[in-house]
Amino acid sequence: MSDILFLEIVEGQGPAATKGDLVEINYVCRRTNGYFPVDQFNGESTPVILPLDENQIIKGLEEVLVGMRIGGKRRALIPPSVGYTNESLQPIPEEFGPRRSLLSHVNEPLIFEVQLLKLL
Secondary structure, three states, rough: OOOEEEEEEEOEEEEEEEEOOOOEEEEEEOOOOOOOOEOOOOOOOOOOEEEEEOEOOOOHHHOOOOOOOOEEEEEEOHHHOOOOOOOOOOOOOOOOHHHHHOOOOOOOOOOEEEEEEEEE
């Protein structure tokens, strides 16, 4: 485990997410200056389904999601060492503009605000 700082905004209810689970989330990703390379809370995007597997999603986000309960919301500072260490890690926007914006800032800490919608 790394030293990821996170704030529990809403605790949520029900069973907690564990490694290996498939989860459905909404998320916002910000740079530390407040700019939004990725915003899934805007109501226009569909929720994202991710496996809690550090080989498929950024390790820092996996660490934040493990232990969350349905309806829970957390805000976390993800350092580059456990962030987008390669371009195949999820979550990554499908659209070119947001993808390019995000990938051009992988060497910076990123702030993720994540809401756990479902355990699948």
